[in-house]
Amino acid sequence: MEETFGGVSPVVVSSLYHNIYSILRELDCKPQAGSASNKGMLRWTLHNRVDRNPSISVPLVRVLIKELEKAERIDSKIRIIPLLHTLVYTVLQSVFIPEDLYRRIYLCLKRLVLLPAPYCAIALDYARQMKMEQSAPGLLYQRRVIAEHNLCNDLYPLHEKVFVFVDPAVFPLSLVNALKAEVECGNPAGDPLMYKRRILLHTMLAGLGKQCQVDRLTQALEHSGEDIELYFQDLVTILEQRAEDGASDDNQYNIRLQEIYQDILSPAKDPSCQASQVETQLPGPEVSFHVWTKEDEIWNELVNYALMVPADRSSAYLDQDDLKRTSVMSTVSTDSGIEGDMPISELSSLMMDFQSGSDDQSRSLSFYRRPCVRWPKSGNRMTLMMEAIKGSGGCSLTKEERNLTARIVVLGDDRTLGRLAKTLYTIRKREARHLLLTKRVNMEMYYIPVTDQPPLVQEGVPEDMLTLAGYLGSVDPWYDSNINGLGAMILKLAQMQSSQSESSQPNTFLLDIISYYTRVSQHPLHLPIYSVKICFSGLSSPSVEEVFVAQLMMDFPEVKHYRATFKDTIKGSVRHRKYNPQEYQGTVVSINYRKASISDREKEKGMSLTTNGMMISVLPSCRVKSLHSLNISFQDMNPLRPSKPSIRAVSVNIRVLEKQTFTVCLDKDPQKTFKKVQSIEVSPCLDPGYCQQASTKSKYSLGEGGESLNKYLNKTLTLPINTFCGSEQ
Template sequence: MESSDVELDLQRSVQAVLRELSAQAPALQRNQGMWRWSLHKKVERDPGKSPTLVRILLRELEKAEREDERHVIIPLLHTLMYVLTKATGITEELYRRTYAFCMRLLTLPTPYCTVALDCAIRLKTEQAVPGTLYQRLVIAEQNLRSELYPYQERVFLFVDPELVAPSVCSALLLEIEAAQVQQTPEACMRYVVSHALQAALGEACHTSALQRKLQASPRHALEHYFHAVVAATEQMASEPSPSREGHLERLEEIYCSLLGPAAAARGRCSSDPLPDRPPSIPLPSPHITFHLWTDEEQLWKELVLFLCPQSQVRLSADLEALDLRGFQPDRMLARASVLSTDSGIERDIPLGPDELPTPSSPEMEHAGLQRKGGIKKRVWPPDILMPGSWDGPLGLHRRTGRPSGDWGLLPGVSRLHTARVLVLGDDRMLGRLAQAYHSLRKRETQTFCLTPRLSLQLYYIPVLTPEKLASSRHLELGELAAFLGRADPWYESTINTLCPAIHKLAEMPPSLGRSQTVDPFILDVITYYVRMGTQPIYFQIYTVKIFFSDLSQDSAEDIFLTELKVKIQDSKFPKDGFSPRRRGMTEGPGAELSICYQKALLSHRTQEVTVSLRATGLVLKALPASDTEDHMCLNVSVIEVVKSSNLAGRSFSTVTNTFRTASIRIQSQDQRLLTLLLDKDNRRTFRDVIRFEVVPCPEPCSGIQKSKALWLSSHQQKEMERTKAKPKPLLMPINTFSGIVQ
């Protein structure tokens, strides 16, 4: 295909993506999500098209900047960065233009400046040391051991078997396993070496001969070349002013040692023509583990197992002081004293193998009778409090963007592990995820073992029942997915459109073998989402305290994320132990309720309202009621019973009243009992309720803070008391591509 034909074909594909973002034509809606995937597949099958596609995408970005079409900037920028991660042969001029464009975006408000800054940082490294992004991505996602880049990532795919059809689970598992069969550690190391040499040497690299040589190399030789390439790339990338020429020289030496001087010279000789289409170097999908969510503690267990294999990199002194390897839940980390069993004389203490002084050293000459402290205290850094959340200051507005806090990281400690938790399902599954997230944060107040070592990222793909089976139920269970789609148009186009494709995949007969699966669409979209979805949207978790009609039954406490529905039961609670009905109360539909709530005000002033009314039901929703509303509060809808008198007698009608609140208390005043349904999940139903209270779920409090108050200064104690008086709300982040686009 001629270069002009290639450019025209790619230009048409890019325009299809832009039309999908700008219009809502029925023909485009049927193919939503496919245009971006097919565009990336074109350059994946023919890597030589990558520079042309980068030039087209950059031209469209600059056009959108001139015409102020901001709604296409982030989707095009993500598409461009995804191509650059896998591409080779990109000129420095294209890198400079892309970097300059990202720098100009820093003057725009969030999320544009946030996404642009992240892209600019990665572009700076890739421009100086080509191939760095690809290499780091493969090493982390495939858990390849490297001392110079010790980061590890894993994708945990959770599916509730009671909410998702078994055929869907089987289809997803088959596609994941089929793709990962070919992604052995040896294959991934070959990909890294080939891509790094091709990115650095360009046309001077004889890619076909190089891949044949790597294919024939034994495991130990392959590991040698892999570590040599990683060392050359990482050492150059870590320098303040990396030299592209120096990097090229080091990789040329590795290339010559692989093919031999004669073969390498032939590869650079113009008389030995290179093939028209260089072999494609795939970017393997991340390591994904498939889990059926059947245990409430399953998320915590899987994260601990992910951290259990000790890294070859030695933990820092601060982490060792916390004794993170034990995972004992009752360990008091603030003051873990160890009773010394030695004589107390320093020269009697046995030295470690790395601490042996020479006989003539000053340590031996001055090793007199010096008393050593018998009690060793692990000193907690005075500026480290128990981990806060990823959230910022208190406020009613929903937050978006990158995490602003780091769960209380210790000084000099970096997280080497990243867990990307991806859940499939509907709002009921997100309710279970919120429970697991709250439980995990609560555990961390006692153990503090995952926090310093793990970065937790949450993702969500809606998998709903087909519309033809239950259209109203379909919309009801997908409210949070609809909100994410309104907030982030690229999420709507790329992720919300997956639902029909997943059901279509499940209906297809498994005719292909696991090793013969071609172009796994679902897996490719999942991979794109977990790699490029870096901007979280935060959702408030609410706590509900429930009191039952049976006085001998203890009160219950639970949380919800999206909705709390209240229904009036037909049954009544016993007459004994309760006050009689008020005189003059007229029996009618519903129940007499006492509602006390605080108005949600932007000024944060407290304004409490108490009303009594007869209602047939209530719904408390934590999601915004409209596209323009972005307040983080409860939207309460009360179906109130209105009594009217006429010539025919008394009649009752209903009217729906709505208001917004930060917290609410509701109690049944007559003999009617209430039924509570949390997050639309029938498994989370509470019956025979007479009263309940709903407040924003606070950050779990730690007992360690109380013990630390004994040795903190008076100023620090006052600061802790002030922080305790205004607890931070617990917000659960769900990653999207851009966050909330205003």
């Protein structure tokens, strides 16, 4: 019992110091091969150690506070965000934190609010959470388990679910089953009473401290049966009211907590029955695993989640199973609803009833239609969503209308993020006219970079399939440590798991990484999405509109792909005879673009040049750190011509001036390759919501006759990827 509340040996405290120093030392070192993986493993080992032995949480919190105060004193900002997340996640895992330690955490966070963004935003968010946890110990743990496992109650009706989508282009089919076993079998769906017992035990330990008899409480909870539901609802009511009222009346709160504690222990128990091991570990969230093969699969899963459809069924078949009513026979109406089509006897009775003027007789003699069921068409999820919003089942929406949170985790490379951007654009386009899905479900997107392909070599230049992941890691070093570094281990672990027998225990490493990522990284980094209009040669070919988020590659297949050297141009040499300069001159293209500037005062420019290909990249160059412009670079195979410098543009129109055509590839995805293209138009992708509401009167107006503020708003559609620090949109 003493170990639960901080009585640990000096050897354990020394090892905790060593763990923290190892993490900080890796952060301060320059990036090296394998260093990111080491940092991620160090963090995972530390939190896994706390999860197995909660008694070390109190000395670990003390060590983290000291290091956080030191980082603030020496102005080491690279350490602040990792220490903040590690500290708060340790508090979430902890069973008991002393009052003086809470005050010290809160004072440290208040000082960090004075720092610039993003440190102030993260510190302010955590300061509010620590203030609530100090007034109601165990509240963060209780809310997390309630939301992640849909434990319905009246005061905290939020529900969260993690959807893992893996790209089959990255993961071989032989590893998919092993990967699914790691994600889902690591935390199988348990009995709701089990999670409620954990909440009761954890909250009693956190609130009562040494007054709580752990063994007796564990034994009593195991034999409480259906009374667990009553204790759980009372405990949620007490803690939620405490969170709203603050620390106004400590005595009343402690008395109510003691009453629940005594009610649980009051029934006589068999002393011979031994209590099982104390289970206060934070359980993993509810996770569903999907292989992303269809374009609208994310939309379908979100609709099923909003309609609370079981995981093994689809909302497309609700008309056959869930909407059937045995007490109501489905009939087909033969009349058109017009009085002229009604029988004379029924029409005369209605006429007599209207002339009498009696309301009671009008109700009794009114035209009676047999009860019917309107069968929705298969796959008509829009109708089901509208009915679900009107009368939402399950938990009551007393506080928030969007009580469902879908955490979408995608595993893949740049091609996968391109597909995710297209999915987001499609969802926003569907929701532009009628808010159905997003009115009920809050979507959050996460990205774990994984690729099974070595760098592709094209014309001697290696092509990186994880360029966006590299940018996210450069902005957020903690993301680079825990997500970028550990992403390469996922395929190795899946291969190890697939080679083992089916009876072996699945590895929970991937589930732990996903749990930490989705719980802690709540600050999105917005990647701009660009739209491209592709026009083909020939009048019969319609244009195509697509989006991309990483890069657009232009190539001229009619130009001979051969990189000439300087020796090829020397007359008299053997290689010069094989070298025909006309074959390597390239194609003349016309480029009209809006040049990007720091003052956002773009200038329209145009030029014509000869090139063998272009690459339009969204990622900023080393000199420019802004994502709000495109980097256009040119390829030339003729060594005699001077190289053309790249340009920065907001939008660009490119067309060929000859009879040749070119090929366009979006986000390095072979499935998004278009041939025989004559011209393209690239511009920032506008949010379909703005386009749909352009004709209506905007709320951003200065009144009648006033100038609208719409032109000052950012209308670009972005792909928000949650990271540990985020950035301003």
